[in-house]
Amino acid sequence: xxxxxxxxxxxxxxxxIGVERIYAVVGDSLNPLTxxxxxxxxxxxxVHVRHEEAGAFAAGAEAQITGTxxxxxxxxxxxxxxxxNGLYDAHGSGAPVLAIASHVSTTEIGTEFHQETHxxxxxxxxxxxxxxxxxxxxxxxxxxxxxxxxxxxxGVSVLVLPEDVVAATLPDDGWRSHVAVARPVIRPxxxxxxxxxxxxxxxxxxxxxxxxGAGEAREMVLELAARINAPIGYSFRGKDHFQAxxxxxxxxxxxxxxxxxxxxxxxxxxxVLLGTDFPxxxxxxxxxxxxxxxxxxxxxxxxxPLELGLIGDVAETVRALLPLVAAKQDxxxxxxxxxxxxxxxxxxxxxxxxxxxxxxxxxxxxxxxLDRLAPDDAIFTLDTGMTTVWGARYLHGSGERRILGSFKHxxxxxxxxxxxxxxxxxxxxxxxxxxxxxGLTMLxxxxxxxxxxxxxxxxxxxxxxxxxxxxxxxxxxxxPDFQTELKNVDFAALARACGIRGIxxxxxxxxxxxxxxxxxxxxxxxxxxxTDPEALSLPPRVKLTxxxxxxxxxxKKSLNGHIDEVWEQAKSNVRNLPRP
Ligand SMILES: Cc1ncc(C[n+]2csc(CCOP(=O)(O)OP(=O)(O)O)c2C)c(N)n1
Numbered sequence: 001x002x003x004x005x006x007x008x009x010x011x012x013x014x015x016x017i018g019v020e021r022i023y024a025v026v027g028d029s030l031n032p033l034t035x036x037x038x039x040x041x042x043x044x045x046x047v048h049v050r051h052e053e054a055g056a057f058a059a060g061a062e063a064q065i066t067g068t069x070x071x072x073x074x075x076x077x078x079x080x081x082x083x084x085n086g087l088y089d090a091h092g093s094g095a096p097v098l099a100i101a102s103h104v105s106t107t108e109i110g111t112e113f114h115q116e117t118h119x120x121x122x123x124x125x126x127x128x129x130x131x132x133x134x135x136x137x138x139x140x141x142x143x144x145x146x147x148x149x150x151x152x153x154x155g156v157s158v159l160v161l162p163e164d165v166v167a168a169t170l171p172d173d174g175w176r177s178h179v180a181v182a183r184p185v186i187r188p189x190x191x192x193x194x195x196x197x198x199x200x201x202x203x204x205x206x207x208x209x210x211x212x213g214a215g216e217a218r219e220m221v222l223e224l225a226a227r228i229n230a231p232i233g234y235s236f237r238g239k240d241h242f243q244a245x246x247x248x249x250x251x252x253x254x255x256x257x258x259x260x261x262x263x264x265x266x267x268x269x270x271x272v273l274l275g276t277d278f279p280x281x282x283x284x285x286x287x288x289x290x291x292x293x294x295x296x297x298x299x300x301x302x303x304x305p306l307e308l309g310l311i312g313d314v315a316e317t318v319r320a321l322l323p324l325v326a327a328k329q330d331x332x333x334x335x336x337x338x339x340x341x342x343x344x345x346x347x348x349x350x351x352x353x354x355x356x357x358x359x360x361x362x363x364x365x366x367x368x369x370l371d372r373l374a375p376d377d378a379i380f381t382l383d384t385g386m387t388t389v390w391g392a393r394y395l396h397g398s399g400e401r402r403i404l405g406s407f408k409h410x411x412x413x414x415x416x417x418x419x420x421x422x423x424x425x426x427x428x429x430x431x432x433x434x435x436x437x438x439g440l441t442m443l444x445x446x447x448x449x450x451x452x453x454x455x456x457x458x459x460x461x462x463x464x465x466x467x468x469x470x471x472x473x474x475x476x477x478x479x480p481d482f483q484t485e486l487k488n489v490d491f492a493a494l495a496r497a498c499g500i501r502g503i504x505x506x507x508x509x510x511x512x513x514x515x516x517x518x519x520x521x522x523x524x525x526x527x528x529x530x531t532d533p534e535a536l537s538l539p540p541r542v543k544l545t546x547x548x549x550x551x552x553x554x555x556k557k558s559l560n561g562h563i564d565e566v567w568e569q570a571k572s573n574v575r576n577l578p579r580p
Contacts, residue, residue, distance in 0.1 A: 029163035245399060292309050
């Protein structure tokens with residue numbers, strides 16, 4: 001008895017598991033799989049991207065939005081090699097992604113054959129599981145393990161499929177195991193919870209700092225903050241969950257941070273890290289007691305020495321902790337941080353109101369306008385570069401909004417392809433790619449994907465004509481600016497040539513109408529805004545400091561320099577700047 005073709009089995013199993021599409025570029029060894037997808041009569045989709053890296057970014061974004069497995073694929077050699085940067089990003093973001101890497105036939109492996117690489121070696125570092133499937137009857141279990149590992153460990157699995165294997169037939173119907181997707185409930189032991197409660201009870205000014213891993217625990221965390229009068233700071237990936245409707249909001253920490261988070265974390269006597277692997281040690285305090293809670297034990301204590309580390313879900317841990325901690329009466333510390341936070345946020349707004357009147361158009365003004373006009377359930381994708389700064393500071397979480405970026409891997413060109421994946425995941429929500437001009441042009445081909453796949457993504461390009469973030473780094477390090485200029489085209493005209501609506505904004509009085517038009521456009525649209533390359537440039541003097549990571553600290557200072565200046569000039573006559 002013989003079973004189905006490997007390619008048909010693959011399609012069938014992916015559908016059973018709930019996969020809806022594969023992001024890929026067709027080609028040679030991948031063709032049997034592509035044909036099986038074609039024969040599925042639209043049940044399994046094939047998203048024809050222009051660059052496999054875009055496919056991997058898109059799959060990573062889809063997985064981050066849905067929380068379930070997404071799939072990308074690349075043909076032998078260069079085809080799957082192109083996936084690598086997007087896979088690093090997905091893996092770093094904890095996105096469950098299966099990458100199917102086609103390979104030369106088993107008979108040719110090791111002969112330096114045309115297009116031969118060794119994907120099972122190449123993708124080791126950006127995956128939890130990465131194996132070569134050498135025979136057809138190995139495939140069913142290998143696929144199961146790949147999928148189960150990607151889901152269970154929240155990251156990438158790579159299935160390396162030689163051309164002859166994918167074209168072969170299975171000896172029988174194949175392995176069909178249930179794939180477990182449910183999240184286990186992990187709660188620390190009673191003694192650890194008691195120790196945690198004891199530390200909180202002994203603290204007079206505790207601070208909670210939350211990452212994406214605390215998102216689902218939001219209500220529990222707010223309850224804890226209320227019980228112990230603790231300000232809540234967050235990482236960029238925690239902002240989505242903790243900025244809106246949070247009376248304990250202390251803002252975001254890190255290079256791009258704002259508000260009181262940094263100050264609160266440095267004035268506290270007990271820092272509680274919840275579901276965050278925040279890596280920037282320059283922004284973490286020294287000599288303070290720290291407790292960390294994470295489901296992944298390997299993360300505990302690797303950034304800052306811990307008084308106590310607990311392996312557990314944030315929600316379950318906090319739920320079990322709450323009855324053990326005494327309510328705090330004194331809210332002096334919380335109130336001080338709240339006031340500081342309010343003033344810092346007001347400063348950002350004063351700054352925007354100041355630059356809104358200036359020419360060339362300031363990117364902060366554009367980001368602020370987008371924040372005001374975009375829907376409450378919008379999904380934003382932010383390119384690595386200054387765009388991340390504008391997004392961090394001027395986009396507001398609403399509870400429903402999502403902000404994706406390449407926050408861990410830090411790759412350029414992520415925003416457009418992530419928007420593609422996010423739009424597939426959520427066809428009815430508005431997906432807005434905030435693209436740098438360097439970022440957009442790095443994977444420019446996939447602008448055509450919006451037209452070809454009829455995806456209503458809104459692309460807002462911050463066209464400052466430079467690789468702005470790097471130019472800032474050079475300035476801060478005292479290096480002459482070199483090779484950061486971009487000789488750009490009119491991206492709106494380029495979009496129109498691609499069959500996409502193009503809007504061009506050159507003056508500040510065009511910003512609101514242009515963004516409104518972009519958001520009201522039904523199909524794909526690109527809005528090209530000529531922005532000031534000098535935005536938030538260096539303050540007059542950057543003082544040398546002795547602190548660790550001088551360049552980073554100086555970049556942060558430069559990001560804030562003009563804001564502080566404007567605030568000093570304006571604070572006497574600005575108060576009460578209500579948000580619409
Ligand atoms: C793939 C990749 N290449 C290079 C870098 C280094 N890098 C970080 S930000 C940046 C400049 C981004 O420029 P642009 O997209 O124009 O945005 P801007 O900072 O001007 O807003 C560069 C080159 C990177 N992070 N990723």
